[in-house]
Amino acid sequence: MIHKYKQLGLNIVMDVYSGAVHVVDDVMFDMLDYILEPFMPESECPEYIKEGLKDEYSAEEIEESYAEICALVSAGQLFTDDCYADIATNWNKQSVVKALCLHVAHDCNLRCKYCFADTGEFHGGRSLMSAEVGKKAIDFVINNSGSRRNIEIDYFGGEPLMNFEVVKEITEYAKEQGKLHDKNFRFTITTNGILLNDDIMDYINENMSNVVLSIDGTKETNDKVRYRVDGSGSYDTIVPKFQKIAESRNQDNYYVRGTFTAYNVDFAKDVIHLADLGFKQTSVEPVVAPESEDYALTEAHVEKVCAEYDKLTDEYVKRYDEGRGFNFFHFMVDLDQGPCAIKRLSGCGAGHEYLAVTPEGDIYPCHQFVGNTDFKMGNVSEGKIDENIKNHFERSNVYTKEKCSNCFAKFYCSGGCSANAYNFNKDINKPYELACEFQKKRLECAIAIEAHKKLSK
């Protein structure tokens, strides 16, 4: 399977099953329209292709291009066969738990309009995790991680800084236990920044490999949806703190992370605003919400959202060329040493490798399932999880999702988010199609940007 498109003045051809990405000239780009799979190379270009292209290209160009297509096929870089279906059919992952999302606070000092966590309550009342539950979660992951050495703990909420003393206690315990059990703990924290101060920044910088700072863009965009209990916006409080912590981390190993909604479909300006504030690591993502909400993105927004990704791509490349580039999370793609095929088949690991833990110690497949008791998998105090739910998630992969079969993006998104699939289609194997539309567009932009960078070197 191939996918071809034009962006940034380049003709781009992706070979889905090998992962190869090519930039081709017009004759080859047009010729590929005439070739059907399975491709059977011939000693010279077939007549019907010559006939179709003869008005636009010379006979020599046509023959050369055809020969080069044959050479790419022979090198396993074009029209490559699908060799992964067998791996997926015989899928027996035997996964171990390697990452926990610890909901240290089901409470929040903001009341963000679109919060999937029900403004911090997760549909279950406001509560804080105790150090005792947190330590049991650490014991749980150590005991269930097998020989896996790298273990991730993400402090999440609600707002985790509302329970920061417990965050510190859990972190120190994990470091101590990590040494005893030969585990390398990596910590991250996601915060809205309201309570961030110098002491907390110092602790985060000493201990956390990543920090996610929530902000949506301009003051107008941010304060319309990210406000306090009294309705006042958060922008003026958080921006200086976020700038300070980003600088103190040398503009690396953090993200300012926002959400765009139907209120700011023109979100490219918000990403650019974050870059103009000096942030080098940015991520702004589409809201996921039922269509009944007035801020929800729907099919009606797809064209405009895609045009915004194009606009952002142009500005992104311009700034890169001028030596003042920045990173946008969804435009980052590693064409050379990205994840292996196994990772690309299986995705985020929710429900088997990655689990979420509530303040009470209850275990869910991921943070987005928290509160849906149908998916409660156990409690950290029991030390084990529901094998049926685990197996259901473990078996899910790109090849169990019918809608992914003909999609060129499938090895870049791994079939999408299980929680979104369940929330919209009541089946983790039926992807949320609006997210697919955005994902495909972002991938095209990301690969075009990478092509531009490589060719301009």
Next chain:
Amino acid sequence: MKHVQTLNNANLKNSAKHGGCGECQTSCQSACKTSCTVANQKCEQAN
């Protein structure tokens, strides 16, 4: 080649044989939390 520039080593098939150690970061932990993006992840075995 005159009509094509290939930008990368097409190594996905090889990685199917040798990959799967699982030491890499969980994609949702990095920044997204609402989508699934794996292609920007680093392989722990990469230099």
